[in-house]
Amino acid sequence: MKNRILALAAVFAVAACGAAEEPQAPAGPAKLTVWIMDGSVTEDLLKTFETTYEGAHQGVDLDIQIQAWDGIGERVTAALASTDAPDVIEVGNTQVAQYAASGGVTDLTAKVADLKGEDWLPGLAQPGNIDGKQYGVPWYAANRVVVYNKDLFAAAGIKEPPKTRDEWLNITAKLNKGGNQGIYLTGQTWYALAGFIWDEGGDLAVQENGKWKGALDTPQALAGMDFYKRLQALGKGPKDADEANPPQHEVFAHGKVAQIIAVPGVAARVLEVDAKLKDKMGFFPIPGKTADKPGTVFTGGSDLIIPVASKHQDEAYELVKALAGEQFQTDLAKAMSFVPNRTSLSGVLSGDEGTAAMAEGAAVGRATPNTPNWAAVEATSVIKQYMTAVLTGADPATEAKKVSETITTTLNSGS
Amino acid sequence: MKRLTLNAAAVVVLVTTIFPVYWMFLTAFKPTGDIQSATPAFWPAHPTLEHFVTAVNAPGFWTYWRNSLVVTVAAVLIALVTALLAAFAVARMRWRGRGAFVIAVFAAQMAPWEALLVPVFIIARDTELLDSLAMLTGVYFMITLPFTIVTLRGFLAAIPPELEEAAQVDGCGRLAAFRRVVFPLLAPGLMATSLFGFITAWNEFAFVNVLIIKDQDKRTLPVWLSSFRDVFGTDWGATMAAASLFALPALLLFLFLQRRVGTGMTAGAVKG
Amino acid sequence: MRTRSGSIWPYLLIAPTVAGGAFLLLYPLLKATVISFQHFRMGELIRGGAAFAGLDNYAELLSGTEFWQVLWRTAGWTAINVVLIVVLSTGVALMLVRLGRGLRLALMSALALAWAMPIIAATTVFQWLFQSELGVVNWLLVTLGFDSFRGYTWFANGTATFAVLVILVVWQSVPFAALTLYAGLTTIPAELYESARIDGGNGWQVFWKITVPMLRQLFALVASLEVIWVAKCFPQIWVLSQGGPDGATTTLPVYAFKIARVLHRYDLGSAVAMLTVVILAVALVSNLRRMVRQ
Numbered sequence: 001m002k003n004r005i006l007a008l009a010a011v012f013a014v015a016a017c018g019a020a021e022e023p024q025a026p027a028g029p030a031k032l033t034v035w036i037m038d039g040s041v042t043e044d045l046l047k048t049f050e051t052t053y054e055g056a057h058q059g060v061d062l063d064i065q066i067q068a069w070d071g072i073g074e075r076v077t078a079a080l081a082s083t084d085a086p087d088v089i090e091v092g093n094t095q096v097a098q099y100a101a102s103g104g105v106t107d108l109t110a111k112v113a114d115l116k117g118e119d120w121l122p123g124l125a126q127p128g129n130i131d132g133k134q135y136g137v138p139w140y141a142a143n144r145v146v147v148y149n150k151d152l153f154a155a156a157g158i159k160e161p162p163k164t165r166d167e168w169l170n171i172t173a174k175l176n177k178g179g180n181q182g183i184y185l186t187g188q189t190w191y192a193l194a195g196f197i198w199d200e201g202g203d204l205a206v207q208e209n210g211k212w213k214g215a216l217d218t219p220q221a222l223a224g225m226d227f228y229k230r231l232q233a234l235g236k237g238p239k240d241a242d243e244a245n246p247p248q249h250e251v252f253a254h255g256k257v258a259q260i261i262a263v264p265g266v267a268a269r270v271l272e273v274d275a276k277l278k279d280k281m282g283f284f285p286i287p288g289k290t291a292d293k294p295g296t297v298f299t300g301g302s303d304l305i306i307p308v309a310s311k312h313q314d315e316a317y318e319l320v321k322a323l324a325g326e327q328f329q330t331d332l333a334k335a336m337s338f339v340p341n342r343t344s345l346s347g348v349l350s351g352d353e354g355t356a357a358m359a360e361g362a363a364v365g366r367a368t369p370n371t372p373n374w375a376a377v378e379a380t381s382v383i384k385q386y387m388t389a390v391l392t393g394a395d396p397a398t399e400a401k402k403v404s405e406t407i408t409t410t411l412n413s414g415s
Numbered sequence: 416m417k418r419l420t421l422n423a424a425a426v427v428v429l430v431t432t433i434f435p436v437y438w439m440f441l442t443a444f445k446p447t448g449d450i451q452s453a454t455p456a457f458w459p460a461h462p463t464l465e466h467f468v469t470a471v472n473a474p475g476f477w478t479y480w481r482n483s484l485v486v487t488v489a490a491v492l493i494a495l496v497t498a499l500l501a502a503f504a505v506a507r508m509r510w511r512g513r514g515a516f517v518i519a520v521f522a523a524q525m526a527p528w529e530a531l532l533v534p535v536f537i538i539a540r541d542t543e544l545l546d547s548l549a550m551l552t553g554v555y556f557m558i559t560l561p562f563t564i565v566t567l568r569g570f571l572a573a574i575p576p577e578l579e580e581a582a583q584v585d586g587c588g589r590l591a592a593f594r595r596v597v598f599p600l601l602a603p604g605l606m607a608t609s610l611f612g613f614i615t616a617w618n619e620f621a622f623v624n625v626l627i628i629k630d631q632d633k634r635t636l637p638v639w640l641s642s643f644r645d646v647f648g649t650d651w652g653a654t655m656a657a658a659s660l661f662a663l664p665a666l667l668l669f670l671f672l673q674r675r676v677g678t679g680m681t682a683g684a685v686k687g
Numbered sequence: 688m689r690t691r692s693g694s695i696w697p698y699l700l701i702a703p704t705v706a707g708g709a710f711l712l713l714y715p716l717l718k719a720t721v722i723s724f725q726h727f728r729m730g731e732l733i734r735g736g737a738a739f740a741g742l743d744n745y746a747e748l749l750s751g752t753e754f755w756q757v758l759w760r761t762a763g764w765t766a767i768n769v770v771l772i773v774v775l776s777t778g779v780a781l782m783l784v785r786l787g788r789g790l791r792l793a794l795m796s797a798l799a800l801a802w803a804m805p806i807i808a809a810t811t812v813f814q815w816l817f818q819s820e821l822g823v824v825n826w827l828l829v830t831l832g833f834d835s836f837r838g839y840t841w842f843a844n845g846t847a848t849f850a851v852l853v854i855l856v857v858w859q860s861v862p863f864a865a866l867t868l869y870a871g872l873t874t875i876p877a878e879l880y881e882s883a884r885i886d887g888g889n890g891w892q893v894f895w896k897i898t899v900p901m902l903r904q905l906f907a908l909v910a911s912l913e914v915i916w917v918a919k920c921f922p923q924i925w926v927l928s929q930g931g932p933d934g935a936t937t938t939l940p941v942y943a944f945k946i947a948r949v950l951h952r953y954d955l956g957s958a959v960a961m962l963t964v965v966i967l968a969v970a971l972v973s974n975l976r977r978m979v980r981q
Contacts, residue, residue: 033629038642065631066474070641071624074948078536078625081733082545086629098951104733187840238819240842244649245814246451246821253448273448379949385931392843402933413950425782425790433797435812435858436804438823442812455823497703504700516701519708525915525967526712527719529940530960533732533953534718535711557711560704562912611863618806640807651811658808665803670796 030312031061032319033086035079038068040090040140040302045335053322060315073375080104085307087316088323090139093127096303098372100128100135106306106313108320109134115324119343123299123367130372136303137324138341140332142263143297143365144192145357146287147270150280152180152258161284163291165199165227172234175258184248184257185232187239187391188384191298192261192286197224198296198366199289204383205369205407212371214407216386217400225387225396232391239391242384253277261286263300264354265337283357288364299365301338373411382406443467443656450651466656473642473657475634483617483636484664486548490555491612494563495605497556502567503593507576517568523561529621536625546630554622559612566611570604571597606672614665636661723957732953744958753934754942754959758966761918761938764849768917771857773910776864781894783869795866802862810926813855817841845935848928852936855923860916864909871905872898911971918967939963 036046050062065086067075073095079085080099091099099105108115112134117125120138128136148161156175162168176182185192194204202220205212215221232239235257237248249266251257253273260266267281285294304323306316322328329340330348337355339362340346346362349355368374377383386403390396442450444462470476504510505517535554536545544550574597582592620637627633640657643650722737723744731737748754779798783791801809816823819840828836841847875898883893899906921940924930930937930945937945939959947956 063631068638068642071620074621074624075628077729077732077951079628081536082540082628084545084629098729102729102733102951187843236820236838238821238838238840240819240840246818247649247651250447250451254452373950376945376949376951379929380945381929381931385933388840388843388932392840410950413952421782421785422787422790425786425794428779428782429790429794429797432794432801432858432862435809435816436797436800438812438816439804439808451821453821455821455826497707500700501704504697508694508697508700510694510697513697520704522968523708523712524912525919525964525971526716527919527943527960527964529919529921530719530943530947530957531712531715533947533957534715534722537718537732538715553707553711557707560707564704565908614803637805637807640805654811655808658805658811661805662800662803662808666800669799669803 029059029061030315031063032088032312032315034062034064034319035067035076035086035089036064037072037090037092037302038066040336041332042335045331049323049328049331053319057315057318060319062319073379077102080307080309082309084311085309087306087310087312088319089305089307090302091136091305093124093136093138093141093299093301093303094368094378095375096128096136096305097130097370098375099305100130100133101372104308105135106308106310106316107133107135108137108306108317111317115321116342120341121299121301121339121343121362121365123365124301124303124341126370127367128303128305129370136305137320139302139304139324140329140336140338140341141299141301141362141365142265142338143299143358143361144195144261145264145283145285145354145361146259147252147262147264147266147354148259148282148284149252149255149257149277150282151255153282156258161282162287165287165289165295168287169230169234172231172259176234179256181235181237181257183231183235183259183261184237184251185228185235185261186237186241186243186245186248187232187388188242188381189261190242190383190387191300193224193228193383193387194366194368195286195295195297196227197221200224200227203369205371205374205377205411207369207371212369212373212408212411214404214411216383216407217397217404222396222400225390225400228387229391240388249273263337264352264358267354281354283354285357285361294361294364296364296366297361299362299367369411371411373413376410376413377407380410382410439655439662440659442652443659445652447650447652466650466652467660469650469653470643470657470660473639473653475631476639478632479634479636479639482548482633486552486555486635487613487616489552490559490616491609493552493556494559494612495609498560498563498567498608499601499605501564502571505564505568506571520561520564524565526558526561528558532621532625535622539626544626546627546633548633550626551622551633551635554626555616555619558619559615563608563612566608567601567604570601574600610665610668610672613668617665719957720961722954723961725954727954727957729951729953732951737954740954744955745962747955748958748962756934757937757939757942760935764853764938765914765918768853768856768860768920769910769913771853772860772864772913772917773906775857776861776868776909779861779865780868780872781898783865784872795869798862798866801858802866804859806859806922807926809859810855810923813851813858814927817851842928843932845932848932849936852924852927855927856917856920859923860913864913867909868902868905871902875901914971915967918963 046064050064054060054062076089076091076099079089080102081104109132115137117134121141124136124138124141125134128134128138146161152175156171156177158171158174162171172182174182197203197220200220200223202218202224203215206215207213216225243262248260248262249269250273252260253270255274255277264283270277270281286297288295304320306313306320310316324341326345329342329345332338333340333345333348333355337352337358339359340348346359349359382403386399389399441457441459443466444459444464445456446461446463446465449456449460501520505513539545539547539550578596579589579592582596583589587595618637620635620641623635623638640654640661643653643657724740724742725731725737726740726743727737779794783794786794819825819838825836825839841851879897879901880893883897888896918938919940920938921944924936924938924941925944928936930941940963943956943959943963946952946959
């Protein structure tokens with residue numbers, strides 16, 4: 001019954017826009033094409049899921065394709081614009097809004113209850129929601145924590161992870177001695193900056209009278225940047241690069257870096273470089289301004305969407321339901337150290353130090369400004385370039401004003 | 416003394432030219448832990464093949480490899496044949512509209528291909544040519560064609576028409592005269608231009624991204640080259656190993672053609 | 688031998704080129720032109736039904752200041768790169784002619800290697816070489832005694848980023864130009880040089896009196912190809928700096944990419960592309976004229 005409503009809704013959506021080809025009921029077994037991003041799910045887990053799912057759903061043949069991050073925006077756009085699109089696509093939570101706004105994504109508002117959407121993580125659900133309609137289905141989240149080197153902490157006589165920002169600066173200064181770096185924070189780790197700004201009560205951009213406005217020049221945002229600068233100075237992170245260049249886990253693996261800000265899953269990558277660091281890595285949530293609450297963090301993660309141009313709307317929805325359902329969410333969280341899409345499932349994370357620290361932070365997680373054009377702000381790296389300018393000595397107020405104006409222009413460029 | 420200065424300068428140029436390439440190969444052979452280090456290591460202390468193994472074992476490697484080869488070779492060959500016909504018409508015949516044709520061909524090199532991505536996508540979608548290697552081949556053919564015509568035309572013009580005439584007098588047909596006399600002289604030019612076309616088409620990735628959507632098995636190597644990046648950043652060792660493997664065909668082709676390439680390219684232009 | 692005008696043969700011979708060009712180049716180009724006069728964004732691409740917008744896109748471009756800034760920057764970018772490429776590759780070509788066989792082969796192979804290196808790999812390697820903390824360039828400069836380069840942040844400063852990009856593009860472009868010019872040099876008869884020297888010309892005079900006139904065509908061809916390639920150069924800039932910092936490396940193609948494929952304003956992006964083509968055509972008009980005269 002529900003499927004029929006969905007099909008109707010899909011037909012409606014298509015009729016309303018005209019151009020795209022009408023999805024037809026296919027004859028024979030439905031071959032469902034699924035796009036999953038590289039690094040989202042382990043191969044084993046995908047295989048298990050595929051076998052189980054195909055066993056339970058006769059007549060469905062899953063074709064799971066792993067997508068590289070490079071150029072994914074164009075591929076998804078092209079897919080949505082094609083006449084025979086993949087049936088389910090994973091998209092980053094900062095990207096989903098622009099696709100949802102384009103009219104190429106199936107509206108799943110009527111399905112939210114069926115998907116148990118009442119306790120979805122807001123950082124995933126909000127970006128998938130445009131004008132009150134739910135297009136993106138939350139899939140998984142991850143947020144950054146502080147990963148630290150236990151040996152270096154012990155050597156500096158630090159027994160307790162810091163609880164407040166001031167403590168954090170203190171211990172980091174202590175660690176930043178004798179050839180060791182207190183923290184390796186690259187100059188362009190913009191989501192860490194976002195967290196500091198949110199803690200101060202500021203934001204990256206705000207909406208006023210239906211218009212977006214870059215907000216990096218507010219006193220709160222400037223205070224966040226100032227803290228970032230003080231923290232960044234306690235190590236040798238390059239001021240003009242982000243954490244991928246060079247990959248920070250490789251730098252951390254050399255054992256001379258006391259802390260990095262990263263998702264807990266990075267621990268596995270550190271061990272790939274140097275297995276000797278096993279059991280030497282600790283995790284704590286990013287400290288907040290006061291001890292009663294950890295620092296606000298940027299919730300990264302993914303949503304699932306069904307393109308209007310998919311020819312198997314019903315089967316695609318069934319698949320989304322399975323991928324967003326309790327069983328798969330539990331498996332995924334355990335295998336990948338991710339936060340599941342619903343807060344009521346976060347219990348599965350207990351028992352692991354890294355994911356526990358992450359879950360603590362996730363409770364105060366936030367998403368980037370909910371506008372289709374945010375993806376463009378990210379893609380043009382303007383925030384990163386602003387950070388580099390301030391860290392290399394430019395006047396923060398002037399630079400902040402400039403970048404805020406750029407963000408304002410970008411966000412209000414109509415679509 | 417003069418000789419010494421010259422040789423010293425040559426060595427400096429040589430080192431500058433080759434260093435980034437060397438760094439690519441070097442990185443490909445370094446264990447991940449050694450890639451980023453405070454004092455640069457100019458020699459792999461612990462050479463490893465693990466990155467090459469990762470690269471070759473990446474899903475779809477052999478399929479992408481085959482696709483790239485098929486598309487590139489097909490595009491280059493079709494462009495060569497088409498260009499040869501057109502170049503012959505331009506270099507050897509007088510006809511109305513010849514000037515306009517030459518201008519059009521030269522201007523075609525300025526085609527803003529990046530901006531044509533969306534129109535080409537729309538055309539492919541409306542003619543049901545998405546997910547087809549044929550469309551991709553067509554695009555690469557068109558990207559390389561103008562350059563091929565320009566170079567071949569010059570090269571053809573450099574071969575004295577009298578040679579063909581003499582052959583025709585000796586009883587050859589015009590086609591036979593072309594095949595027996597002109598074609599052998601043209602071979603270096605054909606090779607030079609084909610190398611250029613090969614490198615261009617081999618490197619292209621923007622069009623693969625939008626023209627090949629659902630049919631993963633039709634992607635080409637540049638896509639694979641970018642697949643060593645995930646949520647934690649990039650596996651640079653594997654990327655560089657992949658890039659080394661990726662550069663290999665063009666390199667082999669060049670070394671194979673080395674003698675002829677330079678002469679082909681210039682003879683074309685100098686005497687044009 | 689020359690075919691009489693009126694024969695059908697030449698038209699048959701160019702038919703495949705014309706047919707291919709019509710479907711794969713002219714048709715998309717026309718579509719792009721149409722798009723530049725429409726309201727055509729992500730929604731229109733996906734749903735269809737773009738509305739006619741007249742000259743709105745062109746008006747938006749030409750009335751803003753950014754387009755003109757980008758235009759001048761692109762002109763400067765192209766001029767600097769092309770001059771460096773032509774000068775350096777001429778130098779390398781002249782050097783190749785004078786070198787002994789072994790060193791010449793080595794240098795030619797090195798040039799080939801540089802030419803064949805994938806653009807993305809080359810760009811990544813340059814990014815590493817210029818890293819502030821672990822980069823080889825800073826390490827080398829500090830070792831040579833330039834202590835101010837310890838931890839120097841190349842990508843924080845517009846001019847420095849611009850310079851790094853110029854080095855990268857020149858490095859990538861010199862091989863093709865140098866090998867072509869070298870091959871051209873080898874076609875100049877040795878007697879010409881000998882007689883010039885007998886007449887008492889020094890190296891510099893010989894170069895300007897013999898080499899340059901002999902290779903005029905080739906220089907023109909190499910220079911105009913490099914103008915086209917450098918002006919259209921995109922992936923290097925995008926990977927290294929995304930047109931930053933503060934727009935210092937935003938050239939026309941980067942600008943068009945930002946508009947079309949980041950903001951999904953395909954309409955405005957097409958307008959930029961159309962203007963780029965017109966500007967390039969005007970810049971190379973003398974070359975085009977010569978092609979007709981031949």
